[in-house]
Amino acid sequence: MDAITRDLREPVPWTLLYADDVLLVSEDKDELEREVRAWCDLLERFGLRLNVEKTEYLTDVTESTPSRYGIELPRTSVFKYLGPAVAPDGKLMVEVNSRVSAACSKWRLLTGVLSDRKIPERLKSKIYRAIVRPAMYGAERWPATKETESRRSVMETKMLRWRAGATRLDRIRNDAICQKFGVAVRRRSAWKGRQHPLDRP
Template identity: 35%
Template sequence: MLFADDIVLIDKTRSGVNMRLEVWRQTLDSKGFKLSRTKIEYLECKFSDRTHDADVEVKLDARVIPNRAGFNYLGFIILGNREIDEDVAYRIRAGWMKWRLTFDVLCDRNVPLRLKGKFYRVVVRPAMLYGAECWPVKNSRLQKMRVAEMRMLRWMCGCTRRDRIKNEAIRDRVRVASVEDKMWESRLRWFRHVKRRSIDAPVRRCDGLDMESLRRGRGRPKKYWGEVGISPNSFPSSTTPHT
């Protein structure tokens, strides 16, 4: 059985993408499959100021394939500008969707708070942190995750900000660690998986790229995944018994 869904073709130039697309079309035709002309789209990421094949269009037969600024691929929002703001917002919406599905349990006053916290850790939080181990997050994005999580936890405890209860007290009631600590744990866990792979694996080749030789624009240089995920400055400031 040939599985022909969620396929990504990657190349450095548009001409290369056209060649790969034609090979993929011929391969599907030889197996009796048809390549959908209406669902194909492409995303162009520019890593430098140089342009390649600016006058070349990405086509399948005679049909021009539309260029998108971003799209959803396997639960990730991939943008051409290499930012993750849409992906973070999408994860927060996914967490709220799981929250609404379990509203009757999480907001039931007859359910113990610790049981609510365990239910939250199993159902809601994994939806919010899906793929977060690869995020080079900024403080603004991390703050959005904190705000969304604390709104859920306060709702579970039946209180609001007007009650003037500290966030630490809310977390102690439901025994839930901060989203910042859990994101750090997931990044460190993924880092261990990467280091266990062979040196020839694609993920290890990306890990060894020389970022210092790239031309930087104005302003503060962007941090890459290694600087955010495993640097000593990213470690939790305090240990917590919560999970």
């Protein structure tokens, strides 16, 4: 795929390839349709064909729907490419909500293990860090707005309070519970390491 499309590809982020998938980005609908036609023509010369059923488009304006092979392409409200979710308005909350939902799904799968009193707390912490937290991959790089911080923090705090068996009636502070499991310290360290990579000795 890399070899046969080398002359057609635009620099990142206008063209992205992954295995046999391609992402085309354009600021103009007509230009995008020309690019799609060029890609289809090139692929057909090598015996390949664009899978219209798996092709969709994302836009932030209301306009006519592009088509290929006489079939209108479906419009999507959220586009996922290699994990991250992209919204038409470019706002991050779609990605935040997607990652939080993924973490919650992993958490629900593990509640039986994490509530088992026969399993040591240290092992539970390792399981949490190895399975649940990776679902939030990239969260440290999100812009630190009140909205994103609140969404992520509420989700993780609920999980940790449940793990600790603490309710609001116990009057235990959230930061105390996070500190108990070493979560707050790790997050700050991770953020510092990404913000100041040149400060390391």
